[in-house]
Amino acid sequence: GxxxxxxxxxxxxxxxxxxxxxxxxVEKLANDAKAKTEIWQITRGDLDKWSLAWIMGKITCDLERQKEAADKGLLKAxxxxxxxxxKVDAIKDKLSDIERDNEKNAIDHRTLLRYREEVDSLFEPVSIYAERRMIKNIPILTPASFKIFVGQKYPTDEDFQIRLTELKEEKEACEKDVEVTARVLELLQEVDTALMEGIIDLTSSKKETGSGRIFFPDAAFNALKEARALLPSLPSIAPPDTFTETADNTGAYYSPMQRYLWEVKDKVADLIPWCQTRTLDNARKIIQLELQIGQKTDERNLERRRLVKDVVLSA
Structure with a gap:
């Protein structure tokens, strides 16, 4: 086998x-760095515009220092x-290696599933017939005139069927949870993208709300709301309360509103590992259930073969 x-x-x-x-x-790191590159490009462009407005000879040392800082930040980003x-490319290469290594197993696994389906179908009430024939004194089962499982109940077969139904229902529940969690991950990515766009927009437009009001992108709010509706157990996000006037890892400083959005963005990113752990846990459960379903299916078909043989031979 x-x-x-x-x-x-x-x-x-x-x-x-x-x-x-x-x-x-890692993709988040790449996207964040890309956004910071764009922010530095906007900043550098603004500095160039300012320098053109100055009369030659009046360009201050401070402006030159800002340009130098922008160039360094841009290079680092x-x-x-x-x-x-x-790093993403390296991981994807390893993923391709795993897929190649598993190709033979995947083919054999599909063959096994088809075999089980075919054997299982032989015992369906609509198609199972049996008669006793002898070939070289060995009894065999062939299509004939009566349906062995039509109108008949066999306790051992029913026990297997009940257990298989339970296992399949449990597997379906896990698969549904995986599907929901996958959608939540998509929504969290939408939140991340919307927040990043908001941060960049604040850089380019110099828009600040003032008076303690908070600017929060509608797309981010709606996506986060939908994610919570789909998965109520999704951990909550505590709103940022304090900010420190420190540069980021490229040397950039941000306005209070931008720092607020960055903080929320980082907190949203913390939800991704939680979702991934949930998905992996469910994947492991599904695999164990698949193995149990396969084993029980094989055991049931062996039992049904025994029942057919006993019924035919005792006829």
Missing amino acids: IQHVEEPYYQKVIDYKMLASEVPP RGMEAEAKA
Whole structure:
């Protein structure tokens, strides 16, 4: 048999999912660096405009220092973006390696599933017939005139069916949770993107609300609201309350409103590992349930073969 391929196949599936979970955090670093590059480009462009407004010879040393800082920040942001993208590419290469390594197991696994389906279909009431025939004194089962499971109940077969139904329902519940969590992850990405766009918009427009009012992108608010509706157990986000006037890792300083959005953005990012852990836990449960379903299906079909044989031979 090829049942032995199941566990190695599923182990590779888990290995793939675990490694794939490393991609979003690194992609976030790349996207953040890209956004910081854009912010520095806006800042540098503004400085160039200011310098043109000055009469030649009146360009201050402070302006030159700001330009130098902007150039350094821009260079660093671009370097961070390139480094993060290289890490993403390296992870994706490893993912491709896992897929290639698992190709043979995947083919054997699909063959096993088809075999189980075919054997299972032979015992369906609408198609199962049996008669006793002898070939070289060995009794065999062939299509004939009566349906062995039509109108008949066999306790052992029913026990297997009940357990299989329970396992399949449990698996469906896990799969539904995976589907919901995947949608929540998409929504969190939408929140992240909207917040980043808001930060950049504040840089380019110099828009500040003032009077303690908070600017929060509608797209981010709506996506976060939908995520919570889909997954009520999603951890809450505590609103930022204090800010420190410190430069980021590229040397950039931000307005109070921008710092607020950055802080919220980082807190939203903290929800991603929580979702990924939930997804991986469910994936492991699904695999264990798949293995149990396969085992019970094989055991049930063996039992049904025994029942058919006993009924036919006792007829």
